[in-house]
Amino acid sequence: MSDLAFPVGFLWGAATAAHQVEGDNSGSDWWDWERRPGTPCPDRSGLACDHYRRYPQDVALLASLGLNAYRYSVEWARVEPENGRFDQAQLDHYRAMTDAVLAAGMTPMVTLHHFTLPRWVAERGGWLDAEVPGRFARYCDRVVRALGDRVTWWCTINEPGVVAFGGYLGALNFPPGRKDVGSWERASVGLIEGHRQGLSAVRASASRARAGMTHSMNDWEANEAGRPFMEWLRRRNEDVFLEAAADDDFVGVQTYTRVPVRVNAALGVLLRVALGIRPLASALFPPIIRGQSLNPEPAIAAGSRRTQMGYEFLPEAVAATVRRVATLLPGKDVIVTEHGVATDDDAERVEFIDRGLRALHAEIVAGIPLRGYIHWSALDNFEWARGYGMRFGLIGVDRATQARTVRPSGHHLGAIARANSLTVP
Ligand code: IFM
Numbered sequence: 001m002s003d004l005a006f007p008v009g010f011l012w013g014a015a016t017a018a019h020q021v022e023g024d025n026s027g028s029d030w031w032d033w034e035r036r037p038g039t040p041c042p043d044r045s046g047l048a049c050d051h052y053r054r055y056p057q058d059v060a061l062l063a064s065l066g067l068n069a070y071r072y073s074v075e076w077a078r079v080e081p082e083n084g085r086f087d088q089a090q091l092d093h094y095r096a097m098t099d100a101v102l103a104a105g106m107t108p109m110v111t112l113h114h115f116t117l118p119r120w121v122a123e124r125g126g127w128l129d130a131e132v133p134g135r136f137a138r139y140c141d142r143v144v145r146a147l148g149d150r151v152t153w154w155c156t157i158n159e160p161g162v163v164a165f166g167g168y169l170g171a172l173n174f175p176p177g178r179k180d181v182g183s184w185e186r187a188s189v190g191l192i193e194g195h196r197q198g199l200s201a202v203r204a205s206a207s208r209a210r211a212g213m214t215h216s217m218n219d220w221e222a223n224e225a226g227r228p229f230m231e232w233l234r235r236r237n238e239d240v241f242l243e244a245a246a247d248d249d250f251v252g253v254q255t256y257t258r259v260p261v262r263v264n265a266a267l268g269v270l271l272r273v274a275l276g277i278r279p280l281a282s283a284l285f286p287p288i289i290r291g292q293s294l295n296p297e298p299a300i301a302a303g304s305r306r307t308q309m310g311y312e313f314l315p316e317a318v319a320a321t322v323r324r325v326a327t328l329l330p331g332k333d334v335i336v337t338e339h340g341v342a343t344d345d346d347a348e349r350v351e352f353i354d355r356g357l358r359a360l361h362a363e364i365v366a367g368i369p370l371r372g373y374i375h376w377s378a379l380d381n382f383e384w385a386r387g388y389g390m391r392f393g394l395i396g397v398d399r400a401t402q403a404r405t406v407r408p409s410g411h412h413l414g415a416i417a418r419a420n421s422l423t424v425p
Contacts, residue, residue, distance in 0.1 A: 003241055004180050004361040005421040011107060012417030014062055014394055015067030015232070017114035017158065018078075018379040021051035028077035030115065030384075033175040039175050045385030049379050051301070052342035055097050061395060061404060062378055063104035065414030071100050071374050072415035073111035073158070074147075076149060077118040080139050082290050093144040098150045098344060109153035109337070109374070111214065115163060115174070115384070126176050127163065127190035128183060137197035141205060146347025148206030155252055155337065156198040157358050159216040161192035161237040162254035169284055170215055172384035192244040199248065214252030214315040214337040217324065222261040225268030230261035232275050242328050250371065251325050252337035255318040257311035309383075315341070315352040317361035326368045333369050336360065340376035342390040349394070349409035357422045375413055379404070 019025045024047060034044045034160030051058055062070055078090040094110075113136065117126055121135065140156065157163070159337050168187035178187075195213055199261030209214040217238050222230035238301045245251050263271060271288075274280040305313035318339045325334050341352040343350060359372065380393035394410035397403075416422050 001419040001423055001425060002306065003419070003423050004358065007371075008420075009337075009371075010420060011153075011335065011374065012413070012420075013067050013071055013106070013109065013372065013374040014378035014413075015071035015109075015374050016049075016051065016073070016378050016381060017111065018073045018075035019045060019048070019116045020119035020377075020383070021379055022075065023047040023050045023052055024114065024390075025075060025077060027073070027081045027119055028116040029119060029126065029175045032122070033118060035176075037421035039177070039385075040423050041385050041391065042177065045382040047402075050402050051319050051379070052093075054402065056100050058379065058395075059097070059100045059104050059106070060402070063106050063216050064392070065406065066418035067106060068417060069107040069109055069153075069372065070155075070378070071109040071155070072101075073109065073114035073155075074143050075116065076113060076121070076139050077116060079143060080118060081120075082188060083135070086139075086142050086145050091142065093265040094145055095150070098147050101357070102150060107153065108151050109155065110143075110147060111155040111158050112136075112143060112153050112202075113156065113194070114158040115139040115210070117175075122176060124169065127168070127187040127348070128178075129190070132190055133193035133197045136194040136199040140198040142203040143346055144202050144205040144351050148202075148209065150208070152208055153250075154202050154209050154211040155207070155214045156195045156211060157191055157253060158214045160188070160195065160215045162212060164188040165237055177378075179286045181278065181285060184236075188240060192241065194326055195241075195244060210249040210333075212252055213241060214254055215241055215245070215325075216254050218255065219258035219259065219320040221258060221279040221312070223263070225265045225347065226261035226263040227263050228275065229263060229268070229271045232393055233261070239328065242325065245332075247253060248332075249327060250318060250333040250335050252335050253318065253320040253325060253338075254376070256309070256319070256339035256340070257307070258314050258320075273411070284401070285394045296343065298407065308344070309346075310385065313341070313348070315339075315355035316359040318356050319363050322360065322363050322368060322370060326363075331369065331372050335372040335374065336370070336375050337372075338372065338376035340392050340393050344391055346407045346409050349407065352413050352414070353409060353413055354422065354424070356418065360421065366405075 164187040166174035169184035219366040221366045383390035396405040
């Protein structure tokens with residue numbers, strides 16, 4: 001056995017997002033989306049984990065495990081329920097929550113936008129509305145003025161690529177349910193501008209802030225015919241947002257798996273042509289992306305392990321994406337802000353953590369400035385259009401009673417955090 005030591009001051013944490021855990025987030029676009037006829041949401045978020053009221057015990061539980069950081073999000077729909085009307089009671093709520101995190105001895109990391117929009121923003125077109133970046137920055141300013149004396153780590157926008165790809169190209173059954181390449185591109189531009197203005201607002205009010213975006217990144221691979229399409233997709237889903245992060249204080253990496261892109265030779269030729277022709281791309285890509293050609297499942301070797309999400313079980317994918325950030329943005333601080341697995345077998349989660357950390361440790365040794373590892377998720381929660389069936393939690397939540405049960409993986413990650421090292425065979 002040997003011990004792999006992590007750098008002094010390494011952040012060891014778990015993450016949640018407001019809509020997925022708080023409950024009763026009724027002023028948001030997702031609340032409406034879950035109820036929209038024809039929307040393929042198996043569950044409604046409802047009371048979620050009742051974290052809005054139960055955060056004191058949840059925060060205490062996370063700290064008792066040995067974790068030293070908690071990443072959570074502030075809900076824009078609560079803080080600004082109507083255009084320009086800010087609810088001081090909600091800002092006070094998040095301030096009290098932040099105080100609880102600090103009192104428990106943990107470092108807070110606050111996400112300002114994690115997938116949900118206030119209903120009034122969605123009604124104006126969401127990220128397609130030219131005024132949204134400015135409105136987002138105004139909301140960021142209010143939150144940072146309320147919490148900025150207590151919070152150093154800020155994530156402006158969570159997984160902008162997923163927001164655009166999932167809701168505006170229609171790849172993931174996310175609101176607003178648009179399905180065209182033009183909307184995808186415009187939403188991406190809006191999200192980047194929102195980040196830019198949000199970042200300025202954070203820096204203006206919190207001088208010691210360390211701010212960035214958190215990026216959904218895959219370890220992509222492709223067959224020869226699929227390579228140009230894979231590179232195009234990766235560029236649109238990841239690189240454009242990483243390029244927009246060049247001035248950020250850190251890059252948040254969130255990786256769950258490897259995505260293979262397999263296309264046959266004929267489709268490869270067609271896609272190569274379509275990449276340059278907007279109307280053709282608009283017609284072709286949404287069905288291809290939603291359909292089987294890019295679905296990881298057929299490309300994964302028969303018998304290979306899958307997670308409940310259907311992803312290839314590949315914890316080490318996170319090291320590949322961290323390496324990619326280091327190549328694109330050399331010297332930039334990196335934090336793994338999400339890494340986790342949906343499974344009913346908690347031994348798999350322990351394995352996922354250990355294999356992921358072992359691979360990450362090698363990147364630290366190779367010189368990448370990795371500053372922290374934050375696991376997704378603290379609690380079993382509402383997995384968007386996949387509902388409550390996906391169990392990502394270090395802590396299990398009984399849906400009927402809201403009782404919390406710390407899983408062995410929670411104790412395991414806490415012990416690693418306390419030791420600041422991973423013991424490997
Ligand atoms: O639950 C999500 C989270 O909201 C964003 N990143 C991926 C997680 C697991 O799918």
